[in-house]
Every structure is written in structure tokens, then in C-alpha cells.
Amino acid sequence: MTKLPQPSRSLPSAMLQAAGLLLLMALAGCVRAPAEQRLLEAMEALQSAIEAREVGSAVDYLAEDFTATGGLDREGARNLMRVMVLRHQRLGLSLGPIEVAMFDQRATLRFTAVATGGQGSLLPESARVWQVETAWREEDGDWRMISAQWQ
Numbered sequence: 001m002t003k004l005p006q007p008s009r010s011l012p013s014a015m016l017q018a019a020g021l022l023l024l025m026a027l028a029g030c031v032r033a034p035a036e037q038r039l040l041e042a043m044e045a046l047q048s049a050i051e052a053r054e055v056g057s058a059v060d061y062l063a064e065d066f067t068a069t070g071g072l073d074r075e076g077a078r079n080l081m082r083v084m085v086l087r088h089q090r091l092g093l094s095l096g097p098i099e100v101a102m103f104d105q106r107a108t109l110r111f112t113a114v115a116t117g118g119q120g121s122l123l124p125e126s127a128r129v130w131q132v133e134t135a136w137r138e139e140d141g142d143w144r145m146i147s148a149q150w151q
Helices: 011-030 033-050 055-059 074-087
Strands: 062-068 090-095 099-103 108-120 128-139 143-151
Touching: 033 055, 033 090, 033 099, 033 108, 033 128, 033 143, 055 074, 062 074
Parallel strands: 062 143
Antiparallel strands: 090 108, 099 108, 108 128, 128 143
């Protein structure tokens, strides 16, 4: 007579371990990214919105109290972007290495920016290079630019 294998008594314990592992994996997915990573993602999304000519999306990354070079405020930045969208069919924005300094819920980013614009031809018709410093503040878990200075 052939003996059938006996079920393991550790099956419930293995199931508990597997369930625990799944729970840990699910919780790991809920952990927020580090502040610096989220800040750089916000900067990248702002850059993408500008290049896509999405003025409203770009302005969403500016704080209500935003200020910039020449006394530009949030509404002035919106108008400047509108002019650029009307003037150029294609916009490009390349950022050089970004230097990040974090301070609690605030941060500064320093970088070189190359902005290009044109009417869709292979080469841009205009280009400018700036040294830029931006200040950011975390508001309800989202990073918003509070100031920008360029030269």
C-alpha cells in the first residue's frame, strides 16, 4: 500500500509569512519619495509643461506669491509664457547640472538654462543662455516655485 505524503503542519505559518511579505510590499508602494526627488520631479514637470506650450500647467508650479527678476509676479510670468507660446511654434528648454540645497520645506535650485524658440524648422531661430537660481517651498506635499532670478 502506498503512503500519501502528510500535509505539512507549517502551511499556516508559510501562508502568514507570504501574507506578511505582500503587506510589506504594498506598504512600500505607499511610501512617499524623498523631498529632493519630488522637487526635481516638479522641476522636470515644469520644464515639460513649458516645452509642451501648456501655460496653465506651467503656472500651476508657481506659488501664489511668486516673484522673479524685474519684479515679475505670477500673473506676469503667465503673460510672459503666453507671449512666448504665441511667438514660437516650438519651445525648447535645456537645463544644465542642477545644484540642490534643501532647507526643511524649502529649497533652492541653481542651474544653467538654454531656452530656444522657433517656427518648427530643424534649427531654432532664437536661443538664450541664463544662469538661474530658483527658490521652492513645499505646500501640502507639492513643491511650488516661490522665486526665480536669472542673468
